């Protein structure tokens with residue numbers, strides 16, 4: 292049975308990475324091994340598969356596919372991005388310090404401050420775009436956590452510099468790569484130890500699965516995370532693994548169209564008098580544009596902006612779109628719109644939100660792969676409704 296040659300380009304890895312036809316029948320897509328357990332030929336003798344929380348061939352295919360896209364040796368899949376995030380916290384001991392980027396998904400902030408803080412982990416939140424790595428990451432830090440680009444402000448952090456400093460003090464670095472996707476950015480190649488994904492987003496890409504995955508090149512971390520995956524049991528169901536594998540096949544073409552559409556939407560937004568500020572990392576107006584270009588080969592459909600009105604106007608805007616669906620989440624083929632302060636980041640206290648720069652009226656869109664003219668027309672009519 293053929294296996295993919297080495298050194299394939301990303302477009303080809305989306306289809307072949309970690310994949311090979313199923314050995315018995317030659318099935319091109321992996322079968323869904325819908326089983327909780329496996330018959331054993333003798334007592335405590337098994338085929339490598341004992342119980343589906345511990346090993347499942349369909350899940351292994353997903354893990355191999357994402358590992359291949361991230362340039363990793365191992366993938367470890369979870370039932371959600373949040374479960375993948377939690378698995379990394381389980382590597383730590385009470386009393387350990389985590390230095391975390393100040394702008395992260397609201398659910399991540401909530402998990403760190405409301406769940407793991409209570410179990411003795413200390414979280415320090417730092418704006419990595421303003422504070423130098425030497426000042427941000429103190430001696431004794433055990434984990435550096437960052438999103439780049441961040442949710443929702445699309446801040447870009449210097450992954451190479453942060454990894455160098457983290458390693459100098461003996462900390463590991465986890466980069467949540469959900470927004471960029473492995474198609475545009477591979478943090479392990481810049482020194483990160485772990486990559487985190489909510490596969491709910493671009494990796495699956497069709498808004499029909501909640502999932503998460505970790506990728507690493509470090510054999511020791513991989514073994515510890517696999518132990519945690521099995522011990523905690525926050526594993527994904529096999530159908531979700533299979534759907535995600537199916538989604539990955541089109542990751543490259545989807546990301547290219549997300550980028551193409553988002554770039555046109557950004558150019559249009561910037562030209563609107565009713566729009567006061569626009570954030571998109573691969574646009575020259577972005578404060579870390581050069582850094583973004585040194586870390587990513589492009590960027591997808593995430594765009595944040597502020598309109599020239601109060602919170603009520605921003606709410607009217609979000610409720611007036613007809614092609615963009617008002618919903619949390621991102622990275623699917625369909626365009627979504629939301630107000631982070633009231634939705635995805637509502638779990639961050641208002642004063643902290645404002646300090647980070649998440650204004651109450653900040654609008655976040657996930658630009659989908661519809662025809663861009665329809666998307667721009669929709670935003671245009673909504674702007675008229677919101678601002679009159």
Ligand code: P1T
Nearest residue numbers: 371372373396469489491502619620635
């Ligand atoms: O939703 P879940 O699969 O558990 O993933 C959590 C998560 C982790 N990391 C990032 C960067 C994320 O954006 C998310 C989830 N975010 C949304 C649901 C959202 O609308 O922003």
